[in-house]
Amino acid sequence: MNTRIPARSEIKAGPMLNAYPDSIGGTLGDIIKFLQKPELENVFQSFYILPSLFNTDLDRGFSVIDYDLNELYASQADLEELNKLGIDLKFDFVLNHSSVLSPQFQDILKNGENSKFKDFFIDWNKFWNGYGQMTDEGYIQPDPEYIRDMFFRKPGLPILYVRMPDGKEVPYWNTFYQKVKYPNIDAQDLIRAMDIQYALADKLAETVNKAVSEGEKPSAIDFGKFNRYKENVIDMLESRRKYLGQMDLNIKSPLVWEYYEDTLKKLAGYGAKIIRLDAFAYAAKEPGAKNF
Template structure:
């Protein structure tokens, strides 16, 4: 049974990162975060060929290393759940693609994939058509498919060579999408995150990124099917802020991926003007982030920060951050996205407890539902040992915690205080989703007031002093600093 999405803080975690598996994840939540965590985004827990779960072989089972659907559903008894659907692609190791390679035109899955010979007029793209594509690679996005009969063809592949794009215009893929979505609803998803959604529609001659009107038609079909099951959808898009805002205007929930860098800018420089401008225009129906399983998105603040201020915050990130180096976000460490910086948020703030808690307070006062990544939940530092072991830049922010480590971290004041802030965010009536936010920035301060009916809660951040105050204006009571 699907649990209704509510307004409490959501945790983002891998199935094996807070404890060794799903059972231990539930133990960790029940033991230490019963009141602090209301929802859980369990990052892809299906059998996968690559990319830490984001290249699924199937959605019909849970990777046995993590547990079973029963374990997922057990977590969902007390908390609402978010699942990932990689609507753009499937693993090259999946039965679908392997059968396609073995049987080619005789395969039941032949229409799942985008063959260049059939997609492009004339069988191949022109240089101009390749140039028009919004690419993640320095060439046309394809992999050479070698069939059992000895023939070859190029097949569309946006990301890694294990992540083969699906042809969402195909009736066979549309039926697969429907089956997958229904299965997620059956297993208790309250929200389904549509990963890499903007890449799903391809058109010869177009950018093949957020192609209208087809992308809207795909989204509307998915939303309509899931609304009938009481499940919300969340398209995941890292791009210019106008694209997610266009989704919000049509009533969809979106991500606020601009908040992380804008908050860093304010904390680094003492100037909250640009952050305040963004908070004033942010929609109410969004999920806020400071950290995720990916790096900090720089493209998301384009035109929200002047370019010179974006350059400045990047320079300050490496100057003020702890154990940070530009090479960790380079091709040397497998980073293919030049618009992301790999670090934990705590280390981006120099492992400074006070400024880290201030950043979280800003996030919790922002419009929408806050998401806290599991490393951020424990104020985790950059994991250089794991980074050097895997040579994967994003692993700097993917430390795996045993139950013993989680217990030990509960003794740290920053972890205890973050939990207090999360519980305040979950329980105070001023944080009603449909309430309002007043925000001002001046003289090194940022003042945010959340209002809902007669309730009013104020956050006043002193960037220069590195301190903040929270006051219940209705009751005339100071809630922070703690007594």
Template structure:
């Protein structure tokens, strides 16, 4: 047995409470090395006749990545304390694995076992339950709809008559969003994620000038309140975007520093290396990336912290927003985010806190900072498999298994899944203008656990490369919209709402049956849904290793009964099927 590959930590990623009386334990072993894992567990104070009373439960094999097998078990200990270890077996060897070392058999000394001292209620990771059932729609306000031309900035270009440039303005505003809320409701959207609305000089508004004002070209505070009221009528949540890592160049405190140098009372609000301050040829202060127009804020400074926290409180308190999306969240200190969470949750315990982090995010997902991060590993793998065809089905499954077991189950249910955004090329462009591939990638997005987000216009076939190409004006002329993809998106959203197994109920797993087709399974105790996607231009026949017994089967896409012939399912080239078993 390759004991060097066995890995477990008694932390919130591999041993944690999922409910008041339920624990989830995970372990990983070398791929194809261990055939059985049993959990030995018990309360450290439960003894009889000088012998520790321990219990045994088999763990479930959950999947593999390129290097490891993953095992998991749920237990419901009678008390709120736990000592535990693992019995690992293969054809050649059986060993015990505990906190300190490996043994030939389970030791009597409980000091050799992993320890969870107490399952404190406050340590259980929780996120707003409404998020688990939300389908988001990301709006880049400057490009969604021009509803009030009186707000147009100087040099505004008539809607969509040319390709966008980095400094283009087309006049999108809040009234334009209000005018199209019925469209979003008909699509099935239940949450809007707005990129920044606050006063700024750019079209993207990630260079904030005033954290307490709506940008004049979008409208005013009363218009935002009207928008939120209209959203609530339609059961649509609203999430705003905040940039607390850096300000804009024209942020008054930074302008004061540029003017007064070392004599400015704001000089410590930023990370300035020396004086006088210079912007060219290179800035002598920390910035977002190397952009002199975006000076990094010193969030450890008490005045900066208080200013930004009050901005977070203000919009949550006065406008009753439902969420904050936090830009460049990984570059802000953890202490700030802990206080941020405490402050906004006082106002609204159900407010969703979403961080922009592109890498392993467990340091922010321990229950004291964010409810979720943007799930870019999901994005990358889905694009590589379906849009670009640069990885195999097996590699996709292995990659997604690793992502799935990177975070605890409660974290995964709130994960913000996306396939495109204002920072990435358009999905149709990524798919080489192949409409069916767009449908396939939308299928994966809208049948995966977590909370999915559609970038405005992807559902009607907008194209474009990286910024600024991905920030085209929304297409409102129905004759120019891809009505086929639009209706397909509506169908998927409707299925997700009506079939809990396509959202966050039950387990998710993969079948590696064919290199031509992706097969996902969503399953609860008495129901299952199979999602089958033929990625190739050839027919594929899949033999599904799943027993239906006397249960019924239905094709959710056609709503017709499906004949289950010993699990053999035929797929036409590029076909998508969803088979419900109940």
């Protein structure tokens, strides 16, 4: 639990230092030593610390797992030192999305429909139900009149398929980065999962790992003489699927607003005087309306 830093009443006008916590020397502590130099006294009135200050995984900090301090770069003591220097702090709060490694999304991966966070992110098919047609691939293609004014950052629809504990594939809204990874398998994995001899399992694992490393999706792998094992191997690979990415939050969920409130309180506790709302324009979504 962090100690709340006393807030000062006014935001001072003057130059603002913008930096990632590892921009000078490698840690926030190194930046503080820089700011403590006599020749820099009263030079900067505020400090915009970019979001790798927090527990993040991608996009130079803009894919937030949670807003705990990143122990590699910063500590509560560092923030207290900045407060002693009289420097106002500015932080980012990412409104539109959270990392797939966030506790909320990980709870969905673990508990599926039984997760308390099942509506925390945007289930693509629930969002578009009644506004399009279901495709053979399992997602709803919105009718043109409902999607023509929407802005998408990347080609195609912003969907990431997520496998639930029961094996069901659910498309989630994913505006920004996404990546699906399949861990390597070995002969022992295959032997535990199916009736197969070791030598065959060893060769099959080699074939599968090579295909996956070259970017093949499990369903597209040419199993050749191992075709009788195809269904079991695909199921194994998909059940072990790992994700990287930033999942869009469902701002119609009360839990999201609780998350917003809790996060703002945490940032205030760090001594924030200014909060930059990142990606907020993407957060509001309605069929047929502009989303940016």
